Amino acid sequence: xxxxxxxxxxxxxxxxxxxxxxxxxxxxxxxxxxxxxxxxxxxxxxxxxxxxxxxxxxxxxxxxxxxxxxxxxxxxxxxxxxxxxxxxxxxx
Amino acid sequence: xxxxxxxxxxxxxxxxxxxxxxxxxxxxxxxxxxxxxxxxxxxxxxxxxxxxxxxxxxxxxxxxxxxxxxxxxxxxxxxxxxxxxxxxxxxxxxxxxxxxxxxxxxxxxxxxxxxxxxxxxxxxxxxxxxxxxxxxxxxxxxxxxxxxxxxxxxxxxxxxxxxxxxxxxxxxxxxxxxxxxxxxxxxxxxxxxxxxxxxxxxxxxxxxxxxxxxxxxxxxxxxxxxxxxxxxxxxxxxxxxxxxxxxxxxxxxxxxxxxxxxxxxxxxxxxxxxxxxxxxxxxxxxxxxxxxxxxxxxxxxxxxxxxxxxxxxxxxxxxxxxxxxxxxxxxxxxxxxxxxxxxxxxxxxxxxxxxxxxxxxxxxxxxxxxxxxxxxxxxxxxxxxxxxxxxxxxxxxxxxxxxxxxxxxxxxxxxxxxxxxxxxxxxxxxxxxxxxxxxxxxxxxxxxxxxxxxxxxxxxxxxxxxxxxxxx
Numbered sequence: 190x191x192x193x194x195x196x197x198x199x200x201x202x203x204x205x206x207x208x209x210x211x212x213x214x215x216x217x218x219x220x221x222x223x224x225x226x227x228x229x230x231x232x233x234x235x236x237x238x239x240x241x242x243x244x245x246x247x248x249x250x251x252x253x254x255x256x257x258x259x260x261x262x263x264x265x266x267x268x269x270x271x272x273x274x275x276x277x278x279x280x281x
Numbered sequence: 282x283x284x285x286x287x288x289x290x291x292x293x294x295x296x297x298x299x300x301x302x303x304x305x306x307x308x309x310x311x312x313x314x315x316x317x318x319x320x321x322x323x324x325x326x327x328x329x330x331x332x333x334x335x336x337x338x339x340x341x342x343x344x345x346x347x348x349x350x351x352x353x354x355x356x357x358x359x360x361x362x363x364x365x366x367x368x369x370x371x372x373x374x375x376x377x378x379x380x381x382x383x384x385x386x387x388x389x390x391x392x393x394x395x396x397x398x399x400x401x402x403x404x405x406x407x408x409x410x411x412x413x414x415x416x417x418x419x420x421x422x423x424x425x426x427x428x429x430x431x432x433x434x435x436x437x438x439x440x441x442x443x444x445x446x447x448x449x450x451x452x453x454x455x456x457x458x459x460x461x462x463x464x465x466x467x468x469x470x471x472x473x474x475x476x477x478x479x480x481x482x483x484x485x486x487x488x489x490x491x492x493x494x495x496x497x498x499x500x501x502x503x504x505x506x507x508x509x510x511x512x513x514x515x516x517x518x519x520x521x522x523x524x525x526x527x528x529x530x531x532x533x534x535x536x537x538x539x540x541x542x543x544x545x546x547x548x549x550x551x552x553x554x555x556x557x558x559x560x561x562x563x564x565x566x567x568x569x570x571x572x573x574x575x576x577x578x579x580x581x582x583x584x585x586x587x588x589x590x591x592x593x594x595x596x597x598x599x600x601x602x603x604x605x606x607x608x609x610x611x612x613x614x615x616x617x618x619x620x621x622x623x624x625x626x627x628x629x630x631x632x633x634x635x636x637x638x639x640x641x642x643x644x645x646x647x648x649x650x651x652x653x654x655x656x657x658x659x660x661x662x663x664x665x666x667x668x669x670x671x672x673x674x675x676x677x678x679x680x681x682x683x684x685x686x687x688x689x690x691x692x693x694x695x696x697x698x699x700x701x702x703x704x705x706x707x708x709x710x711x712x713x714x715x716x717x718x719x720x721x722x723x724x725x726x727x728x729x730x731x732x733x734x735x736x737x738x739x740x741x742x743x744x745x746x747x748x749x750x751x752x753x
Contacts, residue, residue: 202545203371204364241357246556251304252299255306263319271686273315274410274417278669 191219285481285511287502288487289442289472290434293449294427295459296467297340302424303404304374309426311465325369330553333358337426338381338557340351340458341402342567344428345382347452347574348397352564356381358402358551365417367406374430375403377548381557387432387448387574395445396433403427413588422466428458434473434484439503443496446470451575454638455600469494472503475520476510485510486520489697490534502527506742509581559686571752578603593623601640614657618666622649623660628672630731643677644670652680662739664731697730697738701746704729723747 196216200207207215260273269276304310305322322329345352359377380401386394407423408414430449436442450461450468461468475487490506493499505527510520525534573581574687575597582593596606606623627644631637652669655661661669661684672683704726705712714722723744730743 198526198545202362202364202547240558243555246558248332248555249338250301250306250332251560252301252334252336253306254300257318258320260314260316263316263324269415270310271415271417273317274419275316275366277416277418279411279416281416 191216191223283515285476285514286479287437287439287503287507288434288475288477288484291430291436291442291470291472292432292447293430293446293468293470294405295344295430295449295453295461297337297426297428298457298459299334299336299340299426299468301334302463303334303337303402303426304424307347307424308466309468313419313421318421319423324420325371331374331551333554333557334426337402338559339563339567340426341381341400341428342559342564343456343458343571344430345385345400346568346571347562348382348387348400348430348449350382350384350385350397350400352557352559353379353381353383355379356557356559357708358554358557359548360551361403361545361546361548365406366416367409367423369407369420369423371507373404373406374551374554376401379494381559385519386419386454387445389441389444389448392439393435393437393441395435395441398431399426400430403429405492415431434475434487434656438733439500439507442472442503446496446499449577451598453621455575456571457600460638463495466494470499472499472506474503474506476507476514486522488522488534489524491524491537493527498527498529501532502534505532509534523562572600575603582606582616586610586620588617588620592617592620592624595628596620599638599640602637605642605646609649609653611650613650613653618653618656619649622653622666622670626667626674630674642674644673645677648673655680655684662737664736664738664740668736697734697743698746698750699739700730700733701726701750702745704733705747705750715751 193212193216196212196219197207200215264270264273264275267275289744296309301307302323305320307320307323310318316324322331342352344350356376358374360372361375361377362372364371375715380399382400383398385397387397388394400465403426405422405425405427407418407420410419411417432445436445453459453461453468459467463469470488470493472493473487474490475485476484477483488506488510490502493502506525513520521536524537526537527534579590579593579597582588582596583590588596595602596674597603604621606616606619609623610619612621627642628637630642631640648671649670652666652673656663656666665684669680669683673680676683708726708729711722711725715726726747727740727743730747731738731740
């Protein structure tokens with residue numbers, strides 16, 4: 190069972206604030222999600238490698254430069270910007 | 282009073298000198314206007330997919346081979362989660378439990394081996410500038426490939442830490458995978474430090490000093506932190522396990538975050554990247570590509586060329602220097618002469634490490650080779666070699682353009698004796714000074730002979746002859 194404390198810890202790591210009502214709901218959701226994963230695990234206990242389900246390896250890219258995007262494009266969705274930089278609130 | 286011993290391990294980040302970033306095709310070039318080396322992948326836009334740069338894997342394997350590591354045949358990438366504006370995806374793609382290289386070592390000059398736990402590949406974060414009350418973010422560096430080299434806590438002194446780092450720098454430059462410039466941030470390290478009473482085995486509580494970007498700072502930070510911990514231990518207080526930063530202005534270390542705020546990175550496999558498989562073939566191919574490593578090269582210079590250790594180390598400091606030395610000494614009788622020319626005359630024209638590393642010298646190694654061969658064949662004397670080399674360094678001309686046939690062949694013994702006798706006759710005061718015990722007085726007479734023979738005579742020979750003649 191996922192506890193309230195675990196949800197609060199994850200929220201804290203993700204820099205999210207969670208209200209008491211949300212906390213109950215999130216804990217319930219998280220338990221359902223994990224329960225779902227448990228169901229899948231129980232359905233095929235012999236499968237061990239979910240990590241690399243296609244058995245693929247070594248999909249590489251050659252080291253050749255492709256022109257980068259125009260800075261205007263890069264900054265287009267920035268909430269705040271200055272002098273070519275993304276501008277965010279100071280933290281820490 | 283108890284004596285304490287340092288227990289130290291380093292985590293070293295080295296930027297790889299690939300053309301493109303680790304997961305996209307943007308350039309890795311240093312500098313550039315902010316956010317001009319970026320694309321949707323390296324600014325972490327949703328829906329984008331990373332694609333691993335083959336050369337990053339190759340370079341990391343080369344780094345592993347050059348530091349005696351085992352190369353993992355199966356490896357993968359993982360997500361390291363943390364929220365900070367330098368990381369647009371809120372996770373860094375790194376390697377957690379299956380690094381590319383493991384269990385290596387670097388040998389120090391005192392014979393101690395510093396074991397390497399692992400070398401893994403990961404992406405660099407963007408650069409933050411905190412000013413005018415806000416944080417300015419530039420993602421040009423975001424996604425530049427890094428290797429992180431983690432050592433075991435085998436380092437026992439500041440000097441060992443410096444030498445270990447210098448050795449890494451030298452090796453990585455030699456194999457050509459990074460320029461390892463600490464001042465530009467392409468090499469930086471975190472230092473883990475604890476102290477224990479001399480003679481005991483058990484490790485003390487450690488602190489980690491983050492982001493050292495120069496050898497001098499590292500030495501100062503270590504010195505401060507060692508003393509701080511010794512003071513605590515001696516007064517019976519406990520060292521707190523924490524992350525600290527070095528404050529340059531006050532020359533001290535200060536706490537950044539304690540154990541209770543230690544990061545919980547929630548590593549898990551990067552599902553967007555497939556497994557990395559490394560075959561024996563690839564490892565062998567890369568092994569063949571590796572140049573002779575500096576330590577081995579220096580040893581060979583000492584054994585095969587009879588160079589003193591100091592010379593051998595100077596000539597293997599950078600790859601270009603050793604390549605030049607090897608080309609210039611091809612087939613010469615005494616490679617020590619070439620070494621002397623380079624260390625004495627050529628190095629003095631190069632200011633700073635950067636100049637030595639680039640080794641852009643007007644004299645081609647072939648021309649230096651030709652000059653030294655003239656000495657080998659007895660056609661010129663050492664002093665003419667030296668003055669000619671100076672001219673070559675100024676003009677870039679070949680020795681054949683600077684030394685005429687007349688200058689070659691030294692000076693006829695009869696003529697030399699005559700010149701010496703003349704110089705003695707012309708400098709009676711110097712002669713009596715010399716006979717009176719002032720050995721330096723001989724230099725004046727020597728100078729007169731060298732002038733008369735236009736520098737072609739061998740100074741040592743002249744000196745001998747003068748002493749003979751005067752004492753007669």
